[in-house]
Amino acid sequence: MTPRIVANRRQFLSLSAAVAGTAVFTTACGRTQASVGGLSDPFVWSTYGTGTSTYNDLAAVSDAVASDTGARVRIITSDTPVGRLAAMRADIAQAGRLGDEYFFGYHGVNEFANEDWGPQDLRMVWAPLSPHSLMVKGGSGIETYADLAGKRIPRIAANPSVNMKIEGLLAYGGLAPEDVTWVDIGYGDQPEALKTGKIDTLYQQVYGSPLFELESQMEVAWLPLDPEDTEAVKRLIDLVPTVNVLPFSGAPGQAEGEETHGLVYTLPISVYAHKSADEVYALVSSMARTFPKYEDTTLNTPRWNPEDVEVMPKLTPFHDGTVRWLTENGMWTPEAEAKNQELIAAGATYREEWAKYLATEPKSEEIAEGWPAWIAEKITG
Incomplete structure (x- = not known):
């Protein structure tokens, strides 16, 4: 995008x-x-x-x-x-x-x-409303949005909506589009691409069946948003004002009762x-x-x-x-x-x-x- x-x-x-x-x-x-x-x-x-x-x-x-x-x-x-x-x-x-x-x-x-x-x-x-977030491999060393600098980020074919959300999350981490390496890919191809190392993170609705299948094959984790970091949230909302930063639970990669803040929108x-x-x-x-x-x-x-x-x-x-x-x-x-x-x-x-x-x-x-x-x-x- x-x-x-x-x-x-x-x-x-x-x-x-x-x-x-x-x-x-x-x-x-x-x-x-x-x-x-x-x-x-x-x-x-x-x-x-x-x-x-x-x-x-x-x-x-x-x-x-x-x-x-x-x-x-x-x-x-x-x-x-x-x-x-x-x-x-x-x-x-x-x-x-x-x-x-x-x-x-x-x-x-x-x-x-x-x-x-x-x-x-x-x-x-x-x-x-539905929760969405960025998933990474467990043990990848990517723990914050700032850690995405220089990483391979999906650019979803013919989907500026998703690409805008991803850019908003990069902005949350203080990153610009030129700070990452973009990988052109289809929306549904992301789980396999993360598994094989073609991309370093994926963006999807957090409860998708392919993500639970991915969890059964490898360790995965979600990058958390901090709603108390007002400056970072403002950078996000300035780009994607239609989203809310709210918690979700029960997704792949989460322990029982664990909550992670992500993007929640309709x-x-x-x-x-x-x-x-x-x-x-x-x-x-x-x-x-x-x-x-x-x-x-x-x-x-x-x-x-x-x-x-x-x-x-x-x-x-x-x-x-x-x-x-x-x-x-x-x-x-x-x-x-x-x-x-x-x-x-x-x-x-x-x-x-x-x-x-x-x-x-x-x-x-x-x-x-x-x-x-x-x-x-x-x-x-």
């Missing part, structure tokens, strides 16, 4: 604040599709690869929702943000559990700053805005109603508790169907509604200005830089 992309993302974060029974229906692509229990049948999710903690959580939730509604529920996977969101845009998947592409896409930045994409009209549906269920409010409401209702059935399925599914999910929109608005459910359950505030409307208005501005920007016929290689500059001028003057 380059400093250029980092700057663009930070610019857009600040701009967001500134602007800020069976039936039949027809999909966005014009084909008819059955609806069972209020959901499309089949109801298809898009998410990270098989074996990741993100996938495992979603599989547990999907089983409960399928049993509850009677709809067939399927999961398709991709290791890349574009791949996950492309399935949703093509209406192959009705929803996705996404990484930061939920707001990269909303703002049309990073890998979405090109003629094929631009700002996407997305909405959040459900926002459970990998939300998201949909396109045109999705039916009734269908989204049915989905949220089912996920909340069936929570006791999947609560203890994985180490992270307890965080899907309706009482613990994020309910204040930050970078992308919530869908009307979710707002309806939150309102009925006393979880939607006037402050949340005001922020939601601000973000909806901002998204409309992004999409309107995107069309105007493309009309200037920018060169493809100039869009990643030109689009942030264009929208910054239009919004802030």
